[in-house]
Amino acid sequence: xxxxxxxxxxxxxxxxxxxxxxxxxxxxxxxxxxxxxxxxxxxxxxxxxxxxxxxxxxxxxxxxxxxxxxxxxxxxxxxxxxxxxxxxxxxxxxxxxxxxxxxxxxxxxxxxxxxxxxxxxxxxxxxxxxxxxxxxxxxxxxxxxxxxxxxxxxxxxxxxxxxxxxxxxxxxxxxxxxxxxxxxxxxxxxxxxxxxxxxxxxxxxxxxxxxxxxxxxxxxxxxxxxxxxxxxxx
Amino acid sequence: xxxxxxxxxxxxxxxxxxxxxxxxxxxxxxxxxxxxxxxxxxxxxxxxxxxxxxxxxxxxxxxxxxxxxxxxxxxxxxxxxxxxxxxxxxxxxxxxxxxxxxxxxxxxxxxxxxxxxxxxxxxxxxxxxxxxxxxxxxxxxxxxxxxxxxxxxxxxxxxxxxxxxxxxxxxxxxxxxxxxxxxxxxxxxxxxxxxxxxxxxxxxxxxxxxxxxxxxxxxxxxxxxxxxxxxxxxxxxxxxxxxxxxxxxxxxxxxxxxxxxxxxxxxxxxxxxxxxxxxxxxxxxxxxxxxxxxxxxxxxxxxxxxxxxxxxxxxxxxxxxxxxxxxxxxxxxxxxxxxxxxxxxxxxxxxxxxxxxxxxxxxxxxxxxxxxxxxxxxxxxxxxxxxxxxxxxxxxxxxxxxxxxxxxxxxxxxxxxxxxxxxxxxxxxxxxxxxxxxxxxxxxxxxxxxxxxxxxxxxxxxxxxxxxxxxxxxxxxxxxxxxxxxxxxxxxxxxxxxxxxxxxxxxxxxxxxxxxxxxxxxxxxxxxxxxxxxxxxxxxxxxxxxxxxxxxxxxxxxxxxxxxxxxxxxxxxxxxxxxxxxxxxxxxxx
Numbered sequence: 001x002x003x004x005x006x007x008x009x010x011x012x013x014x015x016x017x018x019x020x021x022x023x024x025x026x027x028x029x030x031x032x033x034x035x036x037x038x039x040x041x042x043x044x045x046x047x048x049x050x051x052x053x054x055x056x057x058x059x060x061x062x063x064x065x066x067x068x069x070x071x072x073x074x075x076x077x078x079x080x081x082x083x084x085x086x087x088x089x090x091x092x093x094x095x096x097x098x099x100x101x102x103x104x105x106x107x108x109x110x111x112x113x114x115x116x117x118x119x120x121x122x123x124x125x126x127x128x129x130x131x132x133x134x135x136x137x138x139x140x141x142x143x144x145x146x147x148x149x150x151x152x153x154x155x156x157x158x159x160x161x162x163x164x165x166x167x168x169x170x171x172x173x174x175x176x177x178x179x180x181x182x183x184x185x186x187x188x189x190x191x192x193x194x195x196x197x198x199x200x201x202x203x204x205x206x207x208x209x210x211x212x213x214x215x216x217x218x219x220x221x222x223x224x225x226x227x228x229x230x231x232x233x234x
Numbered sequence: 235x236x237x238x239x240x241x242x243x244x245x246x247x248x249x250x251x252x253x254x255x256x257x258x259x260x261x262x263x264x265x266x267x268x269x270x271x272x273x274x275x276x277x278x279x280x281x282x283x284x285x286x287x288x289x290x291x292x293x294x295x296x297x298x299x300x301x302x303x304x305x306x307x308x309x310x311x312x313x314x315x316x317x318x319x320x321x322x323x324x325x326x327x328x329x330x331x332x333x334x335x336x337x338x339x340x341x342x343x344x345x346x347x348x349x350x351x352x353x354x355x356x357x358x359x360x361x362x363x364x365x366x367x368x369x370x371x372x373x374x375x376x377x378x379x380x381x382x383x384x385x386x387x388x389x390x391x392x393x394x395x396x397x398x399x400x401x402x403x404x405x406x407x408x409x410x411x412x413x414x415x416x417x418x419x420x421x422x423x424x425x426x427x428x429x430x431x432x433x434x435x436x437x438x439x440x441x442x443x444x445x446x447x448x449x450x451x452x453x454x455x456x457x458x459x460x461x462x463x464x465x466x467x468x469x470x471x472x473x474x475x476x477x478x479x480x481x482x483x484x485x486x487x488x489x490x491x492x493x494x495x496x497x498x499x500x501x502x503x504x505x506x507x508x509x510x511x512x513x514x515x516x517x518x519x520x521x522x523x524x525x526x527x528x529x530x531x532x533x534x535x536x537x538x539x540x541x542x543x544x545x546x547x548x549x550x551x552x553x554x555x556x557x558x559x560x561x562x563x564x565x566x567x568x569x570x571x572x573x574x575x576x577x578x579x580x581x582x583x584x585x586x587x588x589x590x591x592x593x594x595x596x597x598x599x600x601x602x603x604x605x606x607x608x609x610x611x612x613x614x615x616x617x618x619x620x621x622x623x624x625x626x627x628x629x630x631x632x633x634x635x636x637x638x639x640x641x642x643x644x645x646x647x648x649x650x651x652x653x654x655x656x657x658x659x660x661x662x663x664x665x666x667x668x669x670x671x672x673x674x675x676x677x678x679x680x681x682x683x684x685x686x687x688x689x690x691x692x693x694x695x696x697x698x699x700x701x702x703x704x705x706x707x708x709x710x711x712x713x714x715x716x717x718x719x720x721x722x723x724x725x726x727x728x729x730x731x732x733x734x735x736x737x738x739x740x741x742x743x744x745x746x747x748x749x750x751x752x753x754x755x756x757x758x759x760x761x762x763x764x765x766x767x768x769x770x771x772x773x774x775x776x777x778x779x780x781x782x783x784x785x786x787x788x789x790x791x792x793x794x795x796x797x798x799x800x801x802x803x804x805x806x807x808x809x810x811x812x813x814x815x816x817x818x819x820x821x822x823x824x
Contacts, residue, residue: 004512008462008559008560011462012556015458019443019552022442022443023442023443023444024443024444024548024549024552025545026442026444026545027444027545028442028444028445028544028545028795028796029540029544029796029798029799031795031796032794032795032816033794033795033816045435047435048355048356048431048435048436051431051434051435052355052356052427052431055427055430055431055461056423056427058461058462059423059426059427059461059462059465062461062462062465062466063465063468063469066465066466066469066509066512067469069508070469070473070484070505070509073502073505073508074484074501074502074505077500077502078500079483079499079500080500150476150480150481150482151480151481151482151483151497154482154483154484154500154501157476157480157482157483157484161472161473161476165472
């Protein structure tokens with residue numbers, strides 16, 4: 001549970017900093033007349049979509065932190081036998097990175113208002129992301145062909161669970177990216193398209209970081225971290 | 235503030251301000267009243283569904299009480315039905331009724347109106363939130379009709395017993411319960427994102443965080459907590475569902491059932507408890523914080539006095555929210571843990587008493603020398619105050635490891651929990667409905683019927699739960715279908731159980747008065763006008779009552795002051811609405 005503690009402390013620190021900036025120390029009964037909305041600053045405020053995505057990422061961080069905590073707590077049992085990490089996971093990681101890079105190119109192209117490049121990069125990002133999902137399915141097939149079924153061992157069950165939860169989040173992202181890309185074929189406003197692409201790119205980066213951490217856990221490279229977390233609480 | 239700065243601020247639009255024309259407008263009866271994206275309609279949908287399923291939970295509580303008072307007297311209540319009633323009553327009340335009503339119901343109605351927004355910032359997602367919630371309720375209700383009936387695992391759903399064959403509903407009931415909870419959390423996340431982002435981004439001009447009414451603060455903080463806490467329940471439900479359906483061993487240990495070794499091996503039931511209570515304890519405050527906020531507004535409005543210590547009230551809400559995320563271990567003292575952690579969890583649990591006490595003192599000080607109007611909403615608010623203090627004090631007993639150990643398995647815990655988490659918030663819900671009904675319908679509720687309803691509910695609730703503390707202290711265990719040969723239970727306990735059951739039946743049936751009042755007032759109630767309570771907050775300043783789609787007509791309001799400008803010295807009336815320009819208030823010093 002120290003993992004969720006770390007995530008929670010991070011979120012609480014950001015919230016505390018933001019609340020102080022928003023004037024939580026003010027005495028409102030002394031002040032009559034209009035006041036600025038965002039802590040008195042004149043800078044451009046983030047869009048509702050961006051704030052919504054930030055809040056959603058905090059929720060998803062909690063979800064993955066709890067899964068990680070459960071993984072580290074459960075792996076301490078004597079019956080835990082980790083399955084081999086399928087090699088295709090390396091290829092999958094590369095496709096997810098490629099998908100993120102393609103989205104970045106789409107952003108650059110949208111900044112320069114180069115429509116054909118935006119379209120090509122967005123399609124590439126979608127294709128690479130779908131390839132990642134297919135690769136994850138391939139990894140499942142490989143493991144089950146070797147007899148590493150979910151019910152056979154908790155380590156196998158965690159492999160399927162973690163990859164499935166991550167894949168579902170990416171699948172949701174692909175739907176959003178598909179809608180964003182679809183705009184580039186109809187009538188659209190460049191500012192809105194840039195904003196949507198930016199949200200997709202942020203989400204992709206977040207899912208890449210989560211995947212890299214999951215990969216490290218599933219491959220056994222994070223075992224020492226798990227030991228440290230358990231030691232803190234025992 | 236200089237005039238120039240004033241003008242600049244008025245011109246500066248809030249980040250998510252939308253023009254009235256840009257709003258989604260319904261074009262048919264179906265999109266206006268069924269698949270509506272208007273937060274006010276969604277609020278009523280949430281409220282109606284939550285109250286309907288809450289009534290099912292009320293009937294289940296009668297089954298529990300009839301068995302406890304008259305064991306074996308009713309053939310339709312066997313041990314399985316008893317445990318199924320206990321489980322479904324608990325889960326429905328905590329999750330599907332209280333959480334949904336406070337956040338989905340009051341959150342949707344009050345947030346946009348109170349912060350001066352036209353609607354939630356993501357109206358389509360908001361609509362989806364309700365329909366996924368309704369689906370969750372339907373899936374849960376379906377478990378009453380499947381073979382084996384609903385799960386009887388207890389509302390905590392602890393493995394391994396939750397999915398073993400000795401527990402009623404272990405075939406389909408538990409699967410439907412887990413699926414329903416997963417759906418509920420997905421639906422809530424959609425709604426919760428809306429509540430949080432609307433408060434952050436949708437506030438109208440001049441509505442700084444520290445000018446927001448405490449109702450909004452309470453709902454906002456509870457929504458943030460719920461967004462961070464529900465993933466714990468989500469993970470627990472998904473993993474338990476996999477244990478039940480695929481035979482994985484996340485939580486299920488090696489176990490022999492009926493002489494047969496099951497396929498499970500090495501799972502950790504304690505891991506489930508950690509995940510469940512990571513959600514479970516914040517859940518108490520997810521329900522309590524909106525109630526705290528709403529009751530602050532009821533007290534201030536009906537006592538015609540500014541809330542005492544507004545800033546401390548806000549800080550206390552934030553402090554309770556933060557602390558409540560790090561106290562879950564106190565539900566697991568009996569499960570065993572490192573003594574150091576028992577100490578840490580006891581300290582954080584007791585520390586919550588500090589901000590909570592600040593809030594209680596501030597409510598009392600708000601009432602001190604106030605012009606108290608004993609309206610029905612005020613009576614319910616005062617009833618909450620007394621009940622919350624009583625329930626909170628018994629919580630201090632249970633927060634201590636050494637006192638908790640002997641009391642943990644007794645009715646003392648049931649009494650404490652129901653006072654603080656059942657009766658207190660429900661009193662606020664009633665108070666809030668009486669308070670905002672005139673805005674929702676344009677008509678006043680009948681005061682006489684309201685007062686009769688209050689006194690029967692308030693005194694009846696005490697008749698139920700006060701004696702229950704005594705039963706707990708003398709050792710009457712909870713969770714037992716019947717006491718059997720328990721020589722340590724005195725004869726008086728039996729008589730008290732009968733008394734409690736009669737009171738529970740009476741209080742339950744007395745709610746007919748409330749529903750009759752709701753119905754009658756809708757058609758025959760006195761016209762309310764726009765602001766019958768002479769309140770300061772924005773929802774009472776809408777150009778139309780009930781507010782139309784988009785809430786504010788052509789222009790959103792501009793806010794000039796905090797939400798509690800009541801009985802300001804030198805003013806010509808005893809309240810100043812938040813959107814009334816300073817220049818229009820003669821004789822008021824700023």
